[in-house]
Amino acid sequence: MQRYRFVLTxxxxxxxxxxxxxxxxxxxxxxIPGDPARILLxxxxxxxxxxxxxxxxxxxxxxxxxxxxxxxxxxxxxxxxSIIYRAPVLGVVAxxxxxxxxxxxxxxxxxxxxxxxxxxxxxxxxxxxxxxxxRLFSTIxxxxxxxxxxxxxxMVFSIGLGLFPVSGYGETFLDRLHHLALPAATLAVSLVPxxxxxxxxxxxxxxxxxxxxxARAKGVPARAIFFGHVFRNSLLPTISLFGVNIxxxxxxxxxxxxxxxxxxxxxxxxxxxxxxxxxxxxxxxLVLALGVVATNxxxxxxxxxxDPRVTV
Amino acid sequence: MTAIEIxxxxxxxxxxxxxWTVPAGAGIVLFWVAVAVLAPLVAPSDPIAQDLSDTLxxxxxxxxxxxxxxxxxxxxxxxxxxxxxxxxxxxxxxxxFVIGTTIGAVAGYSGGFVDAALxxxxxxxxxxxxxxxxxxxxxxxGPGLGSFYIALALVGWVSYARLVRxxxxxxxxxDFVLAARCLGFGRxxxxxxxxxxxxxxxxxxxxxxxxxxDILLGxxxxxxxxxxxxxxxxxxxMIADGKNFIGTxxxxxxxxxxxxxxxxxxxxxxxxxxxxxxxxxx
Numbered sequence: 348m349q350r351y352r353f354v355l356t357x358x359x360x361x362x363x364x365x366x367x368x369x370x371x372x373x374x375x376x377x378x379i380p381g382d383p384a385r386i387l388l389x390x391x392x393x394x395x396x397x398x399x400x401x402x403x404x405x406x407x408x409x410x411x412x413x414x415x416x417x418x419x420x421x422x423x424x425x426x427x428x429s430i431i432y433r434a435p436v437l438g439v440v441a442x443x444x445x446x447x448x449x450x451x452x453x454x455x456x457x458x459x460x461x462x463x464x465x466x467x468x469x470x471x472x473x474x475x476x477x478x479x480x481x482r483l484f485s486t487i488x489x490x491x492x493x494x495x496x497x498x499x500x501x502m503v504f505s506i507g508l509g510l511f512p513v514s515g516y517g518e519t520f521l522d523r524l525h526h527l528a529l530p531a532a533t534l535a536v537s538l539v540p541x542x543x544x545x546x547x548x549x550x551x552x553x554x555x556x557x558x559x560x561x562a563r564a565k566g567v568p569a570r571a572i573f574f575g576h577v578f579r580n581s582l583l584p585t586i587s588l589f590g591v592n593i594x595x596x597x598x599x600x601x602x603x604x605x606x607x608x609x610x611x612x613x614x615x616x617x618x619x620x621x622x623x624x625x626x627x628x629x630x631x632x633l634v635l636a637l638g639v640v641a642t643n644x645x646x647x648x649x650x651x652x653x654d655p656r657v658t659v
Numbered sequence: 660m661t662a663i664e665i666x667x668x669x670x671x672x673x674x675x676x677x678x679w680t681v682p683a684g685a686g687i688v689l690f691w692v693a694v695a696v697l698a699p700l701v702a703p704s705d706p707i708a709q710d711l712s713d714t715l716x717x718x719x720x721x722x723x724x725x726x727x728x729x730x731x732x733x734x735x736x737x738x739x740x741x742x743x744x745x746x747x748x749x750x751x752x753x754x755x756f757v758i759g760t761t762i763g764a765v766a767g768y769s770g771g772f773v774d775a776a777l778x779x780x781x782x783x784x785x786x787x788x789x790x791x792x793x794x795x796x797x798x799x800x801g802p803g804l805g806s807f808y809i810a811l812a813l814v815g816w817v818s819y820a821r822l823v824r825x826x827x828x829x830x831x832x833x834d835f836v837l838a839a840r841c842l843g844f845g846r847x848x849x850x851x852x853x854x855x856x857x858x859x860x861x862x863x864x865x866x867x868x869x870x871x872x873d874i875l876l877g878x879x880x881x882x883x884x885x886x887x888x889x890x891x892x893x894x895x896x897m898i899a900d901g902k903n904f905i906g907t908x909x910x911x912x913x914x915x916x917x918x919x920x921x922x923x924x925x926x927x928x929x930x931x932x933x934x935x936x937x938x939x940x941x
Contacts, residue, residue, distance in 0.1 A: 370783075372795075486931070487924060490920050490923020492882075636791070643786075
């Protein structure tokens with residue numbers, strides 16, 4: 348059990364990071380020009396009314412005290428009220444989590460399958476035409492703007508071939524899968540090149556190690572060596588790479604959700620920016636940062652479970 | 660008596676042939692630089708002049724890449740847009756590069772409390788999703804190119820700081836640093852004149868792929884309406900303009916996207932090529 352002790356200790360190490368995240372979000376919201384009370388009450392508000400609001404929300408207190416209030420509210424799940432939705436921010440944000448989470452999970456699944464296939468082909472035909480073609484594809488893939496690719500996908504698969512809905516989210520599970528297929532594929536395209544390159548490199552490195560030579564000398568079929576040993580052992584660095592790139596993917600959802608009108612966190616963030624609903628923007632930023640921290644924790648956990656040598 | 664043969668001076672890049680990706684990438688990037696510089700000469704018409712009698716025309720002889728919903732020539736907008744997108748790549752790299760390299764050098768060389776404090780700052784910055792933090796900063800400062808550069812400078816330094824710090828941790832133990840210290844050179848001189856030139860290459864290589872990223876980010880911001888504002892010609896805005904006409908006028912969005920891809924491939928080739936050279940040198 349010694350090697351799982353970090354399940355308890357790692358969250359403690361994360362506390363300073365969480366403090367940092369809350370501080371950055373607090374500072375960002377406070378840098379927005381304009382008095383929140385004046386925004387709330389309108390331009391014709393009296394000085395007394397503004398002072399009353401200041402006192403009510405603690406805006407007349409020193410900034411450090413305000414940060415303390417902010418933290419105390421966060422811990423109690425109070426993110427304030429949305430001026431557009433006229434409801435607590437927490438509820439507004441919470442109902443957007445599932446679409447974004449589904450989108451990311453589907454995109455990760457698509458890119459994992461696609462990268463595994465491409466990297467295996469490239470590594471076993473190293474230096475050949477197919478390998479070069481896959482390398483070229485990954486170079487192009489790195490420079491594909493997600494918002495443009497999404498539009499091209501809509502042009503070809505939704506409008507041209509009529510295979511997928513143009514936008515939206517759907518009602519039932521299968522309906523949602525159908526709606527999220529194109530957005531997830533768009534997101535996956537930005538991840539596949541990174542994962543493929545990395546997996547190809549570790550497959551090649553792994554296949555030159557001594558145990559592979561030993562297995563081959565023993566007469567183990569090449570296919571069995573590849574899938575039974577080489578591929579399994581190459582997966583570990585790839586899994587941590589998924590963790591490193593999750594932040595990038597979450598960023599991608601902001602754009603992709605806007606293109607496909609998926610009612611997720613990213614779309615909420617963009618629409619709230621234009622509506623000047625800053626408490627919602629602040630909450631979404633916080634939730635997405637927490638998502639990155641949680642993912643990295645899970646990746647650490649997965650690494651420790653899969654590789655007994657790793658002590659985190 | 661035979662002539663004394665003078666051995667050729669050993670070249671630093673000896674026995675390393677230039678990968679084809681370097682000239683190919685340089686060619687592509689220089690092509691776009693030329694387009695940007697020569698924009699007033701090569702653009703067939705004014706990029707923001709509207710002609711409402713000539714809207715949504717498909718590509719043809721009069722307008723090679725067609726016209727948009729305001730009757731603006733797509734090719735001219737694409738050519739003028741090159742200026743802004745190249746600039747986003749250049750300045751988007753420059754500020755994070757300078758800040759990150761300095762922080763990495765200071766953290767790596769000083770060690771101790773300074774290093775620990777800077778690395779905690781780094782931990783917090785990377786725990787935000789990169790693009791989300793950029794958007795949050797731009798939302799705070801107000802849409803525009805200036806906000807984009809400030810946001811990138813505040814967030815993008817982390818990769819450079821990490822790369823340079825890692826190099827410094829190794830190099831500060833090396834003999835030439837000890838020699839410089841014995842000669843009584845000052846800290847600043849050792850850090851910036853002796854270690855930095857040896858530590859900078861990984862950061863330079865990374866800056867090429869970072870340029871790709873910044874161009875993608877900048878055009879994404881413009882696409883969302885948080886970057887360059889219309890009617891200025893910029894590739895991300897052009898794609899956004901065409902979004903409402905994808906069923907009828909595909910050319911408005913298609914061509915600027917291809918332009919971004921080609922420019923990105925140029926920088927990616929350069930990054931690949933330099934990474935290969937660097938790997939071969941070590």
